[in-house]
Amino acid sequence: MSYLIASFAITAVVLVGYGWSLLRERRGFEARD
Amino acid sequence: MSSEVERTGLEQFAARARVPLGVVLAILTAVYAWAVVQAPVDSVQGVIQKILYVHPPLAYGAYLGFIFTGIGGAIYLWREREDWDRFAVAGAEVGIIFCTLMMITGPIWARGTWGKWWSWDPRLTVTLLLWFIYLAYAVLRSFSEGGARTARFAAVYGIIGVLLIPLNYYVIEIFENRSIHPDNLERSSLGDGMGFPFLMGNLTLFVAFCWLFLLRFEVETLRAHAAIRAARENR
Numbered sequence: 001m002s003y004l005i006a007s008f009a010i011t012a013v014v015l016v017g018y019g020w021s022l023l024r025e026r027r028g029f030e031a032r033d
Numbered sequence: 034m035s036s037e038v039e040r041t042g043l044e045q046f047a048a049r050a051r052v053p054l055g056v057v058l059a060i061l062t063a064v065y066a067w068a069v070v071q072a073p074v075d076s077v078q079g080v081i082q083k084i085l086y087v088h089p090p091l092a093y094g095a096y097l098g099f100i101f102t103g104i105g106g107a108i109y110l111w112r113e114r115e116d117w118d119r120f121a122v123a124g125a126e127v128g129i130i131f132c133t134l135m136m137i138t139g140p141i142w143a144r145g146t147w148g149k150w151w152s153w154d155p156r157l158t159v160t161l162l163l164w165f166i167y168l169a170y171a172v173l174r175s176f177s178e179g180g181a182r183t184a185r186f187a188a189v190y191g192i193i194g195v196l197l198i199p200l201n202y203y204v205i206e207i208f209e210n211r212s213i214h215p216d217n218l219e220r221s222s223l224g225d226g227m228g229f230p231f232l233m234g235n236l237t238l239f240v241a242f243c244w245l246f247l248l249r250f251e252v253e254t255l256r257a258h259a260a261i262r263a264a265r266e267n268r
Contacts, residue, residue, distance in 0.1 A: 011134050
């Protein structure tokens, strides 16, 4: 069970974290404009 | 002179499509989570078999990202439009993220079923090679100062890398009984009640891929436009 949870948790954290970092960069450009 | 840099049709489409796609993604994620929880437990592998609902969809996302890099590179070489080069860069980066996650979830599944994290199996070896090829592409792009020469070289490199995808997919058939990786999925491979969660996994991660790709493409566009504006102001 722990392996299963780890697989889904790692996937979710990495994808959300990556998306969040892109959104932050995008907002940075908007703020400069 | 205006400091605004005009967006191409491709860039305008990416910026418009991202928000509605985000709403679809949120709904799909909720249905996907429910489908995985209620999916039946496999009688042979047990609960770890549910990694099936995330591992292959991540692989398809990785393939798609690298195919986008090849397509973007090919159109860049043909039309010499920089937005297609940015399209290729976005595809490679999101593809690498998906490929990395595939290479993490795969060994976790292997540890639970084969008893070891890694095997130099043909599928795993070619996947590692594919990952290295596009990682090298991303490193090349991040360390170079840009320009048409880099974009042309990267386009050719990205197109050649795509040739590895069919080999990666069919390597199990090519090596027949010498691979311990399970065969490619067919319609009859899934047990009762496993089709819907697998479909939801593919659909959700496909939409997640598209959303991240559009956002990454938009950021790459904003970076390029900021660099153009800075160059104009320094003139």
